Structures are given as structure tokens and as C-alpha cells.
Amino acid sequence: MFLTTPDRFVIDVDDARWALPQGGTGSGAGVGVVNRYRFAPREGGVARLVLDLAAPSRLARQERVGGDQPSLVFDLAANTPLGAPAPVQAPGRNPGPRVVVIDAGHGGRDPGAIGATGVLEKDVVLDAALQLRQALRARGYHVALTRDSDRFVPLEERVRFARAQGGDLFISLHADSHTNSESRGAAVYTLSERGASRAQGLIAAQDWDLDLGEAPHDAAVGDILVDLTQRETTNRSAQFAQALLPRLGQVSPLLSNSHRNAGFFVLLAPDVPAVLVETGFLSNAADERRLADPRARAAMAEAMAGAVDSYFSGQQLYAARA
């Protein structure tokens, strides 16, 4: 339920108690429209979670997700009126630290590409994701992983997760494979125009509620807004790809024409800038050796974290000039 003065969102769970590392009572910093969260037990066995909000908000989505690790997802969106000077998608919309969502490809029953010596894509990209998380946390980012263990996560859930986390940037990590064992080097993919139109179909099909504030219920206007959001997101994804490639090139070979457009499903969230990094080819002996080397993966994580810094500082310059 929403309460006002101050604005907050309260979740009461009957017959439950908090079992967290901090104990039964605690609090912490929020992200997006959430300034802070607090949790404590109430009388009658009720566990209460309070989200202190930066602005009057509405519940954009409420849903139970996940199989073996089920979770309740509440998506809150600020009631920013349309036409206000700073649209919801403006850089710097989150008062807290930037949120980077890292997506280690495949996992569990899906091994992904398999190298000649048996190196599995799902293993190298998981380790690369964990190293990148460490490098980003050291730089003060809030980091969320779509998986931090060897488990299968459906593609759609990865996209939903990125949106539910209020991700400012989504980085999906993969390793490629090709019938030509000479193919080698890293590449960065962003959403193609065709992929973007697929995203629109997906939104229509799933009724995704975009972070557009008090969007009019007129379908035509809604489509235009989605289109603008998508185009802006695609631009920003390309900006990050341009920051990322030269840095990746310092620590690994690059595939020729290394910034590519594609319609990968995980890139389809319409409002989260996203790239998919193919870290190399497991079908190439030199790349397989490189990807299997934890030091090489650490160097890649550092390179990517540096690109994240550069991307966000570029946005700040842009916002200051606008």
C-alpha cells in the first residue's frame, strides 16, 4: 500500500519473519524512486518492509517470478507528469548509485558454446560476470547479476530482471563459436533496427508498462512514446559500445567489424541501454586459452568497468550541457 507525507510504499507479509544477515530489523539505501528501505517485525507475526520514496509513485507491476528461487517483484514508477522538463529517461534520473545489470549467458542445463578442450561458455562467462561485479562495486556502482551460480535462467526472465532492478545499463556476457576455427576476437553487439521493431511487438504482446509516468491510454500516443524511448535507448547502447571497444581491444584481440547490430533477445528491454559482449571464440585455440585464464578475464573485467565509468561520465557532461 502507498502512504503519503512522506511518500512511502509498505509491504506487509503475514505469518513471516525476516531472516537476513542484519537480523530481524534493518535498513539500507534504495535505487531509482526508492530512497531507502526499512524492514522490521510487527505484532501478530507480520513482517513489514517500508520503501521511502523520492516522489509520489504508483505500482507499475506486481508479480511472482522464478522457479526454484521464487521472488516477489514490485515495480514502482514515479508519477512524473508528461511534458515536465526532465523526462523519466533523462540521464541522472536515479538519485542513488548507478545500477549495472550483468548477465552471464546460459547456465545450468544450457552450457552454451563448448571449446575443443572442454571449456564451457557458461563457466567462463559466469566467472567473467563475478569479476566484473567486483570491479564495478569497487567503483561505487550498484551491481545486480541475472545469475551468480550455475543455474538456468530463461531469456525473458533476464530482460524482466534488468527492468525490475531499474538498470541504467545491461551487459550480457557470452563466448562465441564458429565452424571456422580461425575466427577469433571479442565483439560487442547492440540492438539492430529489426531487433528494435521486435521489441515493440514484445511490448504489445506482454503489455510491459514503460516508465513513462502518466502515459495517456491512447494507443497511438503510447506507440510514439515507446518508439522515442527505444530510439534513445539504442543510441545510448551504441555510445556504451563505442566506449567499450577500444578498452576491450587493449586486453584482447577484436573481431573485425567488432561493433555489430543484432536482434538478441536479451537486448530487447526498451528502456535499458544494453550490449551483448562476445568475449571471444571457444572454437579458436588461442581464444579458448585466453578465456580459460582467470587473469585474462580479470583484465577484461577491468576494461569493461573502465568503459562503464567513461560512459556515465560522458552522460553527466551531456546532462550538464543540455
Ligand SMILES: [Zn+2]
Ligand atoms: Zn552465448
